[in-house]
Amino acid sequence: MEQIHSRFLRVDWYPAQYTTLSHIKHTNIVIKRKLSPAQLDMFRRTIFGGFIYLNIIFSSGLIHEALLREIVDDREECMTFNIIGSTVTFKKVEFLLVLGLWSPTLIIERTKFVGYRLRDTYFKREGLTLFDLEKEYPECEFANDEDVVKVSLVYYMELTMMGKDKHTSIDSYLFQGTNDLDCFNNMD
Template structure:
């Protein structure tokens, strides 16, 4: 059932996260990149990673027709499994992960919906499980699975990925160079938001 959702295509794909490779490219960023792209000077030429590249790699093209959310709503998904709705604004991802392991779902549809919320936040949006709270609107949106599947996820995830790539090394280049001088075996430990695995696939 999950494979039939908008992110189901990624379930059987094994993508390791190569931070040193991404860091290597980010050190070569051309600072005057486009608003909706990021460019690098690599092997004597400028190469660009654009939204079209991201959509081509992920397949998250926007659907030609927009699905309107159903006005009919079942009892709230969050309340059904996690209790008082008022705690949602402070519901951290690590808590969602802990509670998820203990949940006994009333039906398969609920299992897919809550899994989809977790997968969206961690795998696609790339939030930090220890620091970030769950976006409460996802629990409302996923109640109508067709509506959720037809949201413009390509644009949403691309923008977060692009922002992360452009700010990943802010004020860190000097620190990196100093660390390397002191330790030639220094291992980069940067983390990136968004779906930066698509960028790593596109690295020439």
């Protein structure tokens, strides 16, 4: 029988917890309240549009158990697991395709750097934290439909996809990246 080499030593295991990702549900509610029907339709056509109506329940215990079955794989772009005695390998491209987050057949070149207009216009400072964004986003008055959808993408990405501590600064690159929606929607 193949020996499994977990990346986690038993001493590093943590107690599994079952949790609902209430922040995903809450973020979906906030965005649906913030956006008009036309803006919501624009959001639906973005990379995260398919997630806005999902009622997701997350099991950290399940993820923990999967990670405990991870097999050390020296290939940089692979995740390999022992699942019921079978070795299963996912390359980054396959993982992203399964989630519907990226398509390797569509390559979009990034436009030139255009600054942080969205951050500077609506939040007026560097060092914006996730806590600040969560508090200020619902109250923001946006100049147009495109701006509210772009900032909503940053909001969604930071609150639901990244799982950061709320006192962490928002990645300003995301504000710049949403200026080109075709490129943003096809980032891996």
